[in-house]
Amino acid sequence: xxxxPIIPFVLIMVIGVGLMFLMSFKGVGDMKEIAAEEENxxxxxxxxxxxTPEELYQQSGCVSCHGGNYEGGMGxxxxxxxxxxxxxxxxxxxxxxxxxxxxxLVQGREAEMAEWLAGLK
Numbered sequence: 347x348x349x350x351p352i353i354p355f356v357l358i359m360v361i362g363v364g365l366m367f368l369m370s371f372k373g374v375g376d377m378k379e380i381a382a383e384e385e386n387x388x389x390x391x392x393x394x395x396x397x398t399p400e401e402l403y404q405q406s407g408c409v410s411c412h413g414g415n416y417e418g419g420m421g422x423x424x425x426x427x428x429x430x431x432x433x434x435x436x437x438x439x440x441x442x443x444x445x446x447x448x449x450x451l452v453q454g455r456e457a458e459m460a461e462w463l464a465g466l467k
Contacts, residue, residue, distance in 0.1 A: 399455070399461075400462070402455060402459060403459075406451050406452055411447070420446075421447060428463065428464030428466065433461055433464045434460075436460040437456045437457055437459075437460035440452055440456040440459055440460060441456050
């Protein structure tokens, strides 16, 4: 019995097209959920709005560059930053970024975060 060598390729194609349609329908369902979350404001926004500056430091990704104990790493150390920068200068850096630091990581909470950072010892 001689088998046709094209049959495996046709089967793979049919399965691939079928999976593509299934994934498309899954995406449409997810799109509706995402749209509903955006209309409600999303839970993450509420979490960040009620977070203390230290929690905001942890959640915004500051830890990855400045360290868990503010000791620095890829970014500068934050302990004693208030000794050589004013609160306004710290706030300006939070808003505009500096060097490799991107701007607006704590959007809307810059003043509160600057006050907290200026007091770190």
